[in-house]
Amino acid sequence: MRFFDYVKDQMFSLVLFLFSCFLIVCILIAFKTPYTLNILLLVILFVCYSIVFLFSYYKRKHFYDELFFNIQRLDKSYLVLETIQKPSFLDGKLFCNALYEIDKSMNENVKNYELQVKEFKEYIEMWIHEIKLPIASLILMAHNHKDVYDKKALIQMKKIESYVEQILYYARGENAEKDYLITSHNLEDIIKGIALKNKDYLLENNIDFIVENVNYKVLTDSKWLSFIFDQIIGNSIKYTKEKQDPYIKISGKDYTDKTIVVIEDNGIGIPASDIKNVFDKSFTGSNGRKQKYATGMGLFIAKSLCTKLGHTIEIESVQNEYTRVKLTFIKNKFYDVVK
Incomplete structure (x- = not known):
């Protein structure tokens, strides 16, 4: 977070502060207060405002710099909320709460998707096991009755068996270590x-x-x-x-x-x-x-x-x-x- 960017973001409050200082000076001059008192009052206002401004800037800079650094460092950037401290300033708290709700919604959607994929894979594996039996039976019948079944038909049946087996191994491949x-x-x-x-x-x-x-x-x-x-x-x-x-x-x-x-x-x-x-x-x-x-x-x-x-x-x-x-x-x- 760059200081110049923060200044641009706070430009309205800076202009309002300067305008307020101008009004105060005009009022003090109208009441004919001593010149030195006017200068002292302006210096106090500038110092107080600068302290508040810089303190606010450094709080946000520390939080956002840590946030983006951790995002770049993490392989799974959606876990970034686990690596940062909750900020003390209001807009930072609102940002973290919004990010938490977004992460929560994403995790729920991912879990639902993973469940659907798991159920689909289980169905595919079950279907493959079911279909392999009639295919194996057809191949056995073709071997035992060569006078009835053409040799080319037998080869095509074996191709079907091979492709079905390929689907099975692909479906299981992601969790092959369990099998x-x-x-x-x-x-x-x-x-x-x-x-x-x-x-x-x-x-x-x-x-x-x-x-x-x-x-x-x-x-x-x-x-x-x-x-x-x-x-x-x-x-x-x-x-x-x-x-x-x-x-x-x-x-x-x-x-x-x-x-x-x-x-x-x-x-x-x-x-x-x-x-x-x-x-x-x-x-x-x-x-x-x-x-x-x-x-x-x-x-x-x-x-x-x-x-x-x-x-x-x-x-x-x-x-x-x-x-x-x-x-x-x-x-x-x-x-x-x-x-």
């Missing part, structure tokens, strides 16, 4: 499950699925990691099937402090301009625009889950040559001691 269990799992077993799940896509598109040197144990949640692998391999299948001699290769390497798994394909690759954004929410890029139904959510969810699990995911690509996705699993010595 996962970090234990030691064999990468080879998880990858075998993913290969089995995607075998129809791989066979239909004649994609060579190569797995090398992945018999390592990592600390993870098998269900969440399976979903991450499924999203990456699903993308590889989608963007590799048009190539000649397509392949997807998964290889691993073990180090003293980490284990790295690389998923590589020889698909259409990713343009250099898109690489930095591939993990952004709903980003489809130039390749996604060619794929009419791309959502841009798969890698975003995979990245979010990796972060929550303590894994890292990186991607590199050369357009029309290859795409490599690298997953890094950090080894935890504390787990080895207490297990």
